Amino acid sequence: xxxxxxxxxxxxDDHDKALTFYRDALGLEVxxxxxxxxxxxxxxxxxxxxxxxxxxEPPVADPHADPADRQAAADLLAKGMLRGVIxxxxxxxxxxxxxxxxGGEVLQExxxxxxxxxxxxxxxxSGNQIRFSRPRTP
Numbered sequence: 001x002x003x004x005x006x007x008x009x010x011x012x013d014d015h016d017k018a019l020t021f022y023r024d025a026l027g028l029e030v031x032x033x034x035x036x037x038x039x040x041x042x043x044x045x046x047x048x049x050x051x052x053x054x055x056x057e058p059p060v061a062d063p064h065a066d067p068a069d070r071q072a073a074a075d076l077l078a079k080g081m082l083r084g085v086i087x088x089x090x091x092x093x094x095x096x097x098x099x100x101x102x103g104g105e106v107l108q109e110x111x112x113x114x115x116x117x118x119x120x121x122x123x124x125x126s127g128n129q130i131r132f133s134r135p136r137t138p
Contacts, residue, residue: 004051006052007053008085010054010056010085010126011073011128012124012125013077013126017125021104021125023044028044029044029046030044039063077126080129085130088132088134091134092110092133092134095132104122105123106120107121107122107123108131112136116135116136117134118134118136
């Protein structure tokens with residue numbers, strides 16, 4: 001059996017601000033931008049990974065969701081409690097400087113972790129933690 005990642009989802013509360021981060025600061029390409037029932041989904045990806053897409057979607061992407069559920073998800077997003085993604089990069093320090101220069105909110109400067117990677121972390125405009133890592137060479 002051959003299983004590959006196709007899409008992952010990141011909740012955002014403002015697609016235009018999210019695009020400034022993911023497209024402009026990270027250099028991801030916009031592949032699709034769709035609106036439906038008052039919601040919007042933006043699909044992005046790395047040019048070097050054409051088969052993997054990141055979908056920026058509302059915190060609750062179901063037009064029939066209960067208002068209380070929508071509010072609960074929005075509250076968790078505002079607190080930064082929803083999971084983001086981890087990107088792999090060949091140069092954590094250069095990636096860090098590029099994103100910081102673009103105005104990214106720094107959560108962690110580059111550091112060698114005891115579990116075998118060098119990584120750094122930022123918060124996207126919606127509050128999600130986004131990490132950038134590279135395995136350390138022995």
